[in-house]
Each structure stands twice: as structure tokens, then as C-alpha cells.
Amino acid sequence: MRSSTSNAKKYMIESLVDIEHKELFRLYKDTKDIEIRNELINRYLYIAEILSKKYINKGIDYDDIYQVASLGLIYAIERFDIDRGFEFSSFATPTIIGEIKKYFRDKGWAIRVPRRIQELSKKVNEVKVKLGQKLQRVPKVKDIAEYLAVTEEEVLEAMEASQVYTPKSLDVSYDNNGDDKEVQLRDIIGKDDKSYDNIENMDFLEKCMEKLNEVEVEIVKDRFFNNMTQVEVSLKLGVSQMTVSRMEKKIIKKFRSEFNKLNEL
Numbered sequence: 001m002r003s004s005t006s007n008a009k010k011y012m013i014e015s016l017v018d019i020e021h022k023e024l025f026r027l028y029k030d031t032k033d034i035e036i037r038n039e040l041i042n043r044y045l046y047i048a049e050i051l052s053k054k055y056i057n058k059g060i061d062y063d064d065i066y067q068v069a070s071l072g073l074i075y076a077i078e079r080f081d082i083d084r085g086f087e088f089s090s091f092a093t094p095t096i097i098g099e100i101k102k103y104f105r106d107k108g109w110a111i112r113v114p115r116r117i118q119e120l121s122k123k124v125n126e127v128k129v130k131l132g133q134k135l136q137r138v139p140k141v142k143d144i145a146e147y148l149a150v151t152e153e154e155v156l157e158a159m160e161a162s163q164v165y166t167p168k169s170l171d172v173s174y175d176n177n178g179d180d181k182e183v184q185l186r187d188i189i190g191k192d193d194k195s196y197d198n199i200e201n202m203d204f205l206e207k208c209m210e211k212l213n214e215v216e217v218e219i220v221k222d223r224f225f226n227n228m229t230q231v232e233v234s235l236k237l238g239v240s241q242m243t244v245s246r247m248e249k250k251i252i253k254k255f256r257s258e259f260n261k262l263n264e265l
Contacts (some may be wrong), residue, residue: 064103
């Protein structure tokens with residue numbers, strides 16, 4: 001009895017791979033089956049990976065960011081309603097980014113600072129207030145170092161480190177060399193985020209692939225993902241190279257048509 005149940009569950013898991021993603025979301029909405037959710041997670045983990053890479057070298061290990069992004073993906077799957085007509089990636093992206101940013105905020109420091117320096121920085125800030133009241137002036141680095149029994153270099157290091165605890169806002173304005181118009185920090189360091197483009201391209205490709213037959217899908221995968229030549233594909237399919245060439249042109253024409261429709265929206 002246990003063996004038959006196990007085999008049935010294995011068959012169900014394997015059959016999930018063949019179900020179109022929209023139907024899979026409807027099934028999960030109705031059943032809340034954990035295996036269905038796991039299949040959805042596997043299909044959309046690429047979004048968590050793309051968005052996680054955006055935060056590499058920001059002071060937190062990539063593995064930690066990826067784990068948070070994956071949790072954000074699960075939250076998005078749980079909250080997503082396919083009947084509202086939105087694409088899942090458009091819904092999931094802000095949810096995942098929100099979880100990553102919250103994690104950075106909770107971690108406190110904008111970049112990774114040794115705990116010794118973090119603790120000293122806290123003490124320096126406290127001592128600055130105490131000595132300021134006692135000396136009736138702004139305490140010097142030497143004053144703070146003597147009070148804490150550390151070197152002046154350590155005090156300076158802690159003071160510099162404390163500046164990264166609260167990052168500057170992107171809305172901070174700077175004088176533009178005497179011009180009337182001020183320049184914001186976002187204008188100086190901003191750049192195009194290719195992460196969203198990658199996700200949109202994946203969505204576009206997925207929609208186009210849904211409209212192709214099995215042979216056309218195989219040609220696309222072999223030609224553009226497996227880097228096979230037209231001759232190699234023709235031998236695999238048992239057709240002429242000319243036939244593969246004509247089908248490839250037909251597929252590209254379909255893709256261009258879908259792309260033009262998208263731009264008209």
C-alpha cells in the first residue's frame with residue numbers, strides 16, 4: 001500500500017513538469033499542495049538569482065542575499081493571484097527586491113565592518129557626548145583615544161566606519177558648479193538596471209515559445225541555446241538543411257511579430 005502511494009506521488013511530481021505555468025498557479029491556489037509550490041519555485045528561481053546578483057559586493061555575502069531572495073520568491077508565489085491578469089515576474093520582482101532591501105536595513109551596516117570596529121564606533125559616539133559635556137567643547141581625537149585607552153588611529157578608523165552605518169540618500173543634492181540647477185546623487189551614480197530587462201526578455205521568450213509547435217521549439221533550443229549548426233539540427237530531425245533554414249526564418253518572423261505587438265501596447 002505504501003509503495004503504491006509513493007509511486008502515485010512520484011508520477012504526480014513528474015507530471016507537474018508538463019503543466020503550463022498559469023494552470024499550475026490555479027492548481028496551487030485550489031490545493032495549496034507543497035509539491036506544486038516546489039515546481040513553481042524551480043521554474044522561477046531565475047528571478048531570485050538575477051535580482052540577487054544586483055546586490056553583489058554591497059557588504060553582504062551573495063549566498064545570504066540569494067537565500068533572502070528565494071524566500072521573497074516563495075512569499076510572492078503564496079500571494080499571487082493568476083486571475084488578476086498580471087505576469088508573475090512583474091508581481092514577484094518588487095516583492096523580492098523589498099525583502100532584500102529589508103534584509104540590508106535589518107543588518108544595519110551598509111558595508112561589512114569588523115565587529116571590533118562596530119563596537120568601538122558605538123563607544124566613540126557615546127564618549128563624544130560625555131566629553132563634550134565635561135570639557136564644554138568638541139572633544140579632540142586625542143581626548144577620545146585617552147578616555148577609551150586606544151590609539152588615535154583606532155578612533156579615526158571607528159569614526160570613518162560609523163559613516164557607513166547610514167548610507168547617503170540618493171535624493172541628496174549637490175551644487176552644480178554654480179549653475180542654478182542642482183544635481184542629485186542618483187543622477188551621478190545612476191545607471192540602467194539590466195536585471196529587469198533580463199526578466200522581461202525571459203517572459204517574452206516564454207510567451208513566444210508557447211506559440212510554437214514541438215519541432216519549432218526544438219529548433220530554437222538547438223540553434224540558439226545549444227549552439228548547434230543548421231546542418232547538425234537537420235541531421236537530428238532527419239530533414240534537409242534548407243528545411244531547417246526555412247523553419248528558422250519562419251520562427252524569427254513570429255518572434256518579430258510578437259515583439260512589434262508588444263511595442264504597440
